[in-house]
Amino acid sequence: TRWKKHNLTVLNEFILTGITDRPELQAPLFGLFLIIYMISVVGNLGIIILTKMDSRLQTPMYFFLRHLAITDLGYSTTVGPKMLVNFVVDENTISYYFCATQLVFFIVFINVELFLLSAMSYDRYVAICNPLLYTAIMSRRTCWVLVAIPYLYSTFFSLLITIKIFNLSFCGYNVISHFYCDSNPLLSLLCSDTHEIQLITLILASFDLISSLLIVLTSYLLVFVAILRMNSAVGRHKAFSTCGSHLTVVVMFYGTLIFMYMQPKSSNFFDTDKVASIFYTLVIPMLNPLIYSLRNKDVKYALIKTLEKISKIFS
Template sequence: MHSWNNTDVPYFILMGLTDAEDIQLVLFVLFLLIYLVTVLGNAGMIMVIHLDAQLHTPMYFFLSHLSFIDLSYSTVITPKTIENLLTSNKKISYLNCFTQLYFFILLGAAECFLLSSMAYDRYVAICNPLHYPVVMSTRRCWSLLVGSYLVGFADSLVNRLCTSRLHFCNSNVIHHFFCDSSPIFALSCTDTHDIEIIIVFFSTATLMVSLIMLSVSYVSILSTIMKINSASGKRKAFSTCASHLMAVTIFYSTMIFTYLKPSTSYSLGKDQVASVFYTIVTPMLNPLIYSLRNKEVKNAVLRLLQKREGSRT
């Protein structure tokens, strides 16, 4: 614990999830395994999509970039969390703390709109299949992808400009396992009311706009599926978006629980559990969801393995 009489804070201390050493060891092993699966799963998904020509479609174009964002998202948070669980040195420099916050917001906001873009892709594929190749052109796909990153950049830039106005006078101890806005605001001796309103506005706008896009796409998809006469046709149509719908539900439910609520209802314990889920667990789950529930990905893996075996013989 350190106190400061001025605003020159050279570093922060991340208190982490628990002080109990036995629990820290369990969490270290668990998070390390999760991170390894995350890296292997997302890197493997990117490699399979890149190497298999049959997966060079808009749907897998977006999925490869979702894997890239999940891999980056997890790498921004998890290694430092693992390090803090293993060592007694829980320091993070001022620069590294706000760099972590910047990329956390950038990648999180970009993922919101990338998931919306993937929903739009499924909407066109199911509701307007004859025009799908024209509507989801290479140019359209890249526009949606770049737009997702630009939204993330704008959101993180606003957050960074706002947090740069904060002063820390009394303590540098962050009661969280990574540098997030709420626990950083709790440390500041600056009046954060106006800053929080600005950040909440942009965060809410990001989540709500992407949710509206998702909702409109899926209402149209469900409406089209319900008009299909055969049960097998309905199952086939729904299976094309089931994995995406599952990933969206997991991601948005924890994000909404954490961020779309007033700061007065901030609960350290509950927010940390939700934060662990969407920063550490969800990036691991996405490639598993898409690979285990997707025959095309399984077949692509088999083709690559057979090709590799054939090249050896």
């Protein structure tokens, strides 16, 4: 029977369609994405090193920023190098197990980022609305809990989704219409009934997106109320500037995710999914360190000091 035949079809690899099939675009896109990925790696590694080394950057805000840089580096590296290789090889393939691994890490990092952004907004809320209790509320232990729980939960969520997908039968057709292994393109290749896994994914993804967004919105609503009640213009400006970078990052990240998952499926006549994916897998991880370093005096100061130390070593 048809089902038995399909179950006997053991897939060893998948073919990724990549970003474009137009040969004249391969070289310029390879150059562009290589530059974006390199800026992303340098920027995020820079933030990780600076927030670890500089004594002025040992506050909860920079603790979360360091973990944001780790997740940005994590998911851009899960997708970026493989995507770049695919521009220069003829056979755009990915092995069965590497595909599963890529999906696991991608879901973990993208999910952790959602909750890190909400933890950072809660941190800004405490700093502006309860400044006297800030060090007591945002203790080292609290910070670690706010980072550890998202990692543990996201790992569970990611393994559950990936194991469920890869335990179902693929139909022998192995072309993934994307530039990395994402859950939606993989689901379309399954012969088995995908209702259960689609329902689990929808419920968990909606819960993660809505709960983390609610924390962000509630925190910022309270922050804005507190800022408007301030008497001094200087105090207001200072409060706004501490939130500016984070708000920019939040709007970009949630905006892209909401655009991607809430658009009607019939509207994909232009490959908007791929454009949105490029934006949050490569562009946002490149922009985040730039936004935080360009808008932040402490990070700029730490960077200058570190560069001075390095130049002294080499001079």
